Amino acid sequence: MSVAVAVTDSPEGRHALESAVAEAQNLGTGLLLINLTLHDFTEEDIPSGLEVTVINRSGRGDRDPVTAVIDEIRDHAEVDRLVLGVRARSRVGKVILGSVAQRLILRSPVPVLTVRRDATGR
Template identity: 90%
Template sequence: MSVAVAVTDSPEGRLALESAVAEAQKLGTGLLLINLTLHDFAEAEAPSGLEVTVINRSGRGDRDPATAVIDELNERSEVDRLVLGVRARSRVGKLILGSVAQRIILRSPVPVLTVRRDATRR
């Protein structure tokens, strides 16, 4: 059993990582960190006190972020939940731009725990 988290270079990504660490600690399990940033995670950035497996992307030419997350979840049967940071989008934003988070939520083979920043913390 393990908890997966998709981490981005955003406040939502940092919140997702913090929440996933708390979830893994609560369950006494490992953490699969799917790095959607464009830099490799250094050991100093990985949470301590947990068994952490880091999956780094190789850059913009790598797979679509949603596909990368879904592929990793499909390949790892030990993952039993995914933590994902989300943010509110305007109606126009929903119409014009697709949402990576929405595609992951709809296609995930495991339950997804979504976390979002409180509107007062912006």
Template identity: 90%
Template sequence: MSVAVALTDSPEGRRALDAAVAEAQNLGTGLFLINLTLHDFTEEELPSGLEVTVVNRSGRGDRDPVTAVIDELGDHPEVDRLVLGVRARSRVGKMILGSVAQRLILRSPVPVLTVRQDGR
């Protein structure tokens, strides 16, 4: 059993990481960090006291973030939940831009725990 987090370079991503660490600690399991930030993590940035597996993307042209996350979840059956950071968007923003988080919620093969940036 493992908790996955799709981590982005945003306040929502950092909030998702905090929630995923808490969830993994609560369950006594490892953390599977899917790094969508385009920078590699240093030891200092990773949570201590947990077994952490990091999967890095190779660059912007790597692949669609949703496809990357779904592929990783498919390749790692030990992951039994996904943590995502989300933010409120206007109706127009949803219609025009779409949302990586929304697409992941709809396509994820495992249950998804969403965390709003403001902590509600």
């Protein structure tokens, strides 16, 4: 059993990481950190006291992040849930820009835990 988290370069991505760490600690499991940021994670970015596997972006720069996350979940059979950070978006915003989180929620082969920061930014 393991918890996966897709981390982006956004406040929602950081909140997802914090929430996934708490979820993994509560369940006593490892964490699969799928890095969708534009930089590699360093040792200080990775939570200590937890078994963490970091998957940094690889392949073409324009690889669809949804495909990348789904592929990693399928390659790691121990993953039994995915944590995503989300934010409120209008219907028009979803249609025009799409939503990686929305597509992952619909296509994920494992249950998805979505976390949203509250109005105070926490």
